[in-house]
Amino acid sequence: MDFDDAYANSKHIPNGDAYPQQWRADADAFRQRMSVLGRARLGVMYGHGTREVVDLFQPDRVPKGTMVxxxxxxxRQTxxxxxxxxxxxxxxxxxxxxxxxxxxxxxxxIADITRQVAAAISVVAHDSVGPIRLVGHSAGGQLVARMLAPGVLPEDVxxxxxxxxxxxxxxxxxPLINTAMNADFKLDTDSAVADSPIFMDPPAVPVTVWVGAQERPVFLDQAQWLADAWGCAHxxxxxxxxxxxxNGMTQADSPLMRAIMGAAS
Known part of the structure; x- marks a missing residue:
């Protein structure tokens, strides 16, 4: 297997290179609108580094809880x-x-990033009330899954x-050990296992693994492996x-948002 090609997304998606530019335009317009409405707190520090910040957005009512x-x-990016x-x-x-x-x-x-995300969630939890729902995409999916391991988040969070x-x-x-990206990750077998959710005990928190049907085969496999390891919804x-x-995250009534919000929405 050519692992670099297997884990490449952009070149296998029509107009794949155009997505970041469109996301940036949509995100900037959204941030400006929310700021004008007084419903955005941008760049809230959760640590001492310049990238250790979290953006907070509020609904137009008392929030039911917080989605992270x-x-x-x-x-490596964004x-x-x-x-x-x-x-x-x-x-x-x-x-x-x-x-x-x-x-x-x-x-x-990657282990350092895990600790940073846990710190960010802890700060958010300290300044909010109600339940917390964790969502992450791609590498972010790995990160939110890792949050469910004992000792990563404080017990009360x-x-x-x-x-x-x-x-x-x-x-x-x-598998990422075999990619050119590993020059940045610096993974070996031990660290890859330590950072892999499939080697965690199944969490008590309800989990739904979500993946696109037209994704690269390795991403379909990665989703299946996690669902099988945890015995969770898929x-x-x-x-x-x-x-x-x-894209379903932009619509409150989409199937994806219903999975994220669950019965308590």
């Missing part, structure tokens, strides 16, 4: 601000939304996590690929 969305980018507009569905459903940014490989290791939806998650990091979303599988 953790972005992807193979732990930041939380690029995905801001994907908060819309949760906001319309009456939930606050937190979108953390974190340091990137190779400046840090983990107790508030009502649901977790890893979208197109990377659940077994061992949805293969018809007609979606790695970049548009999250």
């Amino acid at each position: 969305f953790v972005h992807g980018g193979y732990w 930041d939380g601000s690029l995905w801001s507009h994907f908060a819309q569905g949760a906001l319309d459903a009456g939930w606050a939304v937190a979108m953390p940014t974190y340091d990137l490989c190779p400046r840090v290791r 983990l107790a508030r996590v009502a649901n977790c939806v890893p979208i197109s998650p990377l659940s077994d990091l061992r 949805v293969v979303d018809p007609g979606t690929h790695h970049f548009d599988v999250i």
